[in-house]
Amino acid sequence: MTLLALQKNSTGSWKSNLPVLWLAVFLCCASYTMCMPFLPVYLLRELHVTQADVNFWAGITFAITFMGSAVMAPYWGALADRVGQRKMAMRAGYGLALTYFLTGVCQDVYQLLLVRVLCGVIAGFVPACLSMASSSLPEEKMGWGMGLMQTSIASGTIMGPLMGGYLSSWFGMRASFYVGSAALFIATTLVILIVHDASVITKGAREISSLLADLKKALENRELLFVMAMFFMVQTCIMLIQPLITLYVGQLMDDMGDAAIKMSGIIFSLSGFTGIIAAPFWGKRGQRFGYVRTFCVVTFAAGFINLFQVFIADVWQFAAIQFVYGLFLAGAVPNINANLTRVTTKEMRGKAFGLVTSAQQFGGVVGPLAGGFLGTYMSTRYVLVITGCILICVAFYSYLTRVRNAAEA
Template sequence: MNRWKINLIVLWFGQFLVMSGMTMIIPFLPLYIQELGVMNSEEASVWAGIIFAANFLTSFIAQPIWGKIADRYGRKMMVIRSGLGMAIVMTLMGFSQTPLHLLLLRMMNGLISGFVPAATSLVSANTPKERIGVAMGSLQSGAIAGTIMGPLIGGVMADLFGFRMIFYITGSLMFLATVFAWFFVQEQFNRKEASKQNDLSVLQGFRQLRAIPQLPALFAVTFMIQFALMSSMPQITLFVQHLVGNVENLAFLSGFVGSVMGISNMIASPLLGRIGDRKGSEMVLKVSLLGAAITFIPQIFVQNYWQLLIARFLFGIFMGGMIPSVNALIRKHTPEGMEGRAYSFNSSFLALGNLVGPTLGGFLVGWITIRGIFAVGAVMLLINLYWVHRKLKAFRNHTAAS
């Protein structure tokens, strides 16, 4: 088997284990906070929101620093560093005695995280250019599969073993993923040559990447994707309740709406990545942005649960084409030796979308309802489509002229 395929398979499982571990705590986080002594449910919900967001805040700050180090010393080192660090921190979360302990550990987890951007950078730099689309799509499907399965596995294990044991199991799985990456992932990387090229500070590196017009546009796509997804995500349960009423299986119905979108995303990502290798990632990105904006529209007008389910499934298909295409295009437009920084900055914008989306969505939903949030998401994606078209068209015109 080709080396790039072995790297892809190992890091697919690594991303699956990391993302499932990161999302396992979602179903029981407020309950774990109550176990730590916060018995008031409203206060526990506030703590849960702060603790959940803390990881994204520190990750947004730290990712560019790790990206600079990755470009200088290698991406495999960053995969191992982040995997081992998160395994330790996740295990320590099981020993928390107060919500403050858990908050500080979540902040630390954000500071040392970086498995996904490091894995993405490593795969992109060591995959033949003609296969970059399918590689990015397949890698994305691993992260999505982990995101889907994580809450389900976490809920089952919480019932079987209790809350604290989940952190110990999750830490062990992350450690296992790191060990596999250590032994089976190989990277073509010339550290001596890289040390000569990467003396730029983080700020200087960002300025250099920002000067390439296509990259800020692509970073913005990543932010918009996460913003569009996360701005409505916390309100989905209440929307489902509005559609079906106070039925006994409300939690299941709400969870299934999120799962069906993740399933279509997971299926579509490698398929659209393969199409990107044949027809061009730019075309797939534009079609995906347009399709995601269009499939937001029926969500505004749905009148029953099944209409919402179908609309979210279709929405997930087009979401599955965006991140892999963005990653492939980032690789195309990034100068050699700066891939780690480019993907880390992209990861920072992803974390920013995860942070801003739920916050702003929760603020706006009181004014315009969740149907209005869907409309805002559609408009933002269309604006982003126009911006990306202009920036990438300018690159093609410049290339043709030269």
């Protein structure tokens, strides 16, 4: 198929592609947040991990998935250039559906660990869908269409924990994994049957650069390294507390039963609400006042708000602080992403996004491991305070090394 034919097909198919891709991303994100935030309770209730060890195993099971994804992301990205994103979506979607089903039938923590490794290795459904959306959208609809796709991620983040909390209390915790598996199967099937992959695939010899070569190239761009480091730090802070929240809510409520799971679902959903409310606002502020400057403001404010965790006395105070914290932290990723396009050329943009994804995934490895380790030896409220201190340090570092230097130059 010629480039002209592909462009014609793209123009005619985006109206049918976009709703299906939106629904597929929504179902994938809802499936994830329906199950994963409650994994620590699943370890306690269904896999009979002791209370003393649950923080450790929660951190390990979260981190191992991100490790697999970080290692495999460059390979899947290179393969997608040859076979197309539609086939990558099929591989990842059906593969994730299988891993969710297997998680529901696990009988001990070692089986769960193996399934989580497999989940990380085959992940990549949402990036493939976003790539297909961007390939099929006409240029004049690109900003609107990709903004619409971002709402599917936020909406899934809102609905998933709510559905997971009630499914777990009504039908048992394993039911959430089975429903998540079915949702992913349906989403993938819809993409295969309806979506046309409009990406241009160049046939013939292709050089697939290695991760080491990409890293060597990145070392020549100090601004790209800064963006990678900020993605790593923000993701680490996000994941540092995720394995601990459900258990912490149970402690605040003096109840590790269904009420704690439902309340945890509500608190996890707050991040989706804050993303919808605050991300566009902070994105506009970044465009007006500077992306790094705005990044400094939101990370400092989020970190400062988190210091108040030490004073909370009940679950409603915790929820309120988490909401305000999320309103500021929601501005971090949009401004880092925008800064990435400023500091890289179009020729290295794909490579840069791949490296940034790997940096973010490695943050997903370090965060749960550190959170599980710290949660074993100290109260969760102090882990939250440590997270706030890290964000404040990130803000000061960014200001001193980027904003102030730029002003003095």
